Amino acid sequence: MDLYFKGLSLRDIQDTLDQFHKIEISHESIRRYIRNFTKLMNNYVKEQTNGKLKLGGKWQTDEQTIQVGKEKLWNWNTIDTKTKYLVANNITKSRYYDDTVKIIEKAKEECGRPEELRTDGLRGYPGAIREVFELNKLKFPYTVHVKSKGFRDNINTNIVERYHNEWREFDKIRRGFGNMETAQDWNEGYRLFHNVIRKNMALNGLTPLQNAEIDLDLGRNRWLGLLLKSLNVTNKENHNKSP
Numbered sequence: 001m002d003l004y005f006k007g008l009s010l011r012d013i014q015d016t017l018d019q020f021h022k023i024e025i026s027h028e029s030i031r032r033y034i035r036n037f038t039k040l041m042n043n044y045v046k047e048q049t050n051g052k053l054k055l056g057g058k059w060q061t062d063e064q065t066i067q068v069g070k071e072k073l074w075n076w077n078t079i080d081t082k083t084k085y086l087v088a089n090n091i092t093k094s095r096y097y098d099d100t101v102k103i104i105e106k107a108k109e110e111c112g113r114p115e116e117l118r119t120d121g122l123r124g125y126p127g128a129i130r131e132v133f134e135l136n137k138l139k140f141p142y143t144v145h146v147k148s149k150g151f152r153d154n155i156n157t158n159i160v161e162r163y164h165n166e167w168r169e170f171d172k173i174r175r176g177f178g179n180m181e182t183a184q185d186w187n188e189g190y191r192l193f194h195n196v197i198r199k200n201m202a203l204n205g206l207t208p209l210q211n212a213e214i215d216l217d218l219g220r221n222r223w224l225g226l227l228l229k230s231l232n233v234t235n236k237e238n239h240n241k242s243p
Contacts, residue, residue, distance in 0.1 A: 001034050001223050005193040009173050037227055038189040044230035045196055045209075045216075054213040056082025057115030060160040061103060063095060063122070064167070068177045075167065075187065076103035079160045080111075081118075084200055085208040086163065086191050087111045091184050100124035104132040118146040118157055166194065197222045 003013045010027035017023040061078040074095050078087040088107040092099040100122065113133055119125040126145055130136055133143045148157045170190055177183035195208045196216070203211045207222075218225030 041230045055080040059114040060118045060157045062160045064164045068183045078107040083211040085212050097124040100128040104128050116144045
């Protein structure tokens with residue numbers, strides 16, 4: 001998983017395991033392990049962070065195109081500017097109003113309501129933000145929508161754009177995705193890598209999760225530490241369900 005999310009292809013990982021560790025395994029098996037473990041660890045992180053994240057009050061949302069099969073789809077991301085924590089992501093086939101609502105709803109479900117949500121000039125954002133956060137029903141709206149004026153201006157969406165650049169570097173090795181389900185799986189996996197595993201030099205070597213004041217005590221090998229904790233919780237749950 002570490003090699004994959006740092007940019008190696010599945011076949012490159014297969015070759016590395018064979019050369020350096022004398023482990024023979026198919027690239028398809030590696031793919032299955034990554035997908036299964038990602039889901040397991042994402043569930044664990046969600047349980048451990050639910051209602052506990054100490055985020056800043058300002059978020060940024062933006063969308064980018066990605067290649068899925070022969071189609072160009074949209075990858076939406078919402079990030080907290082203070083902690084660099086990726087609040088939510090989503091992949092859609094279009095960029096209509098309903099698609100805009102989906103990413104705002106997902107961000108709200110994951111982390112509540114920000115004081116400010118900054119976006120680009122896509123026409124659907126103002127209405128989607130009003131709808132999801134029910135601003136029309138509030139006497140004093142809590143979430144303020146701010147429209148970016150461009151990356152050279154002080155009012156920009158540069159933080160979420162940097163994340164998009166990260167993602168594009170990751171996506172280059174993938175050479176596109178076979179279908180939408182696979183793309184969303186890898187999207188969630190990269191979110192896990194960004195939030196929990198990868199140290200951010202702009203955060204003094206902390207991960208975004210640590211910067212949001214949650215330390216899962218994963219040890220030096222953060223992938224292995226996270227996997228073991230996730231498996232331990234799963235085993236306890238299965239034991240409790242057994243007669």
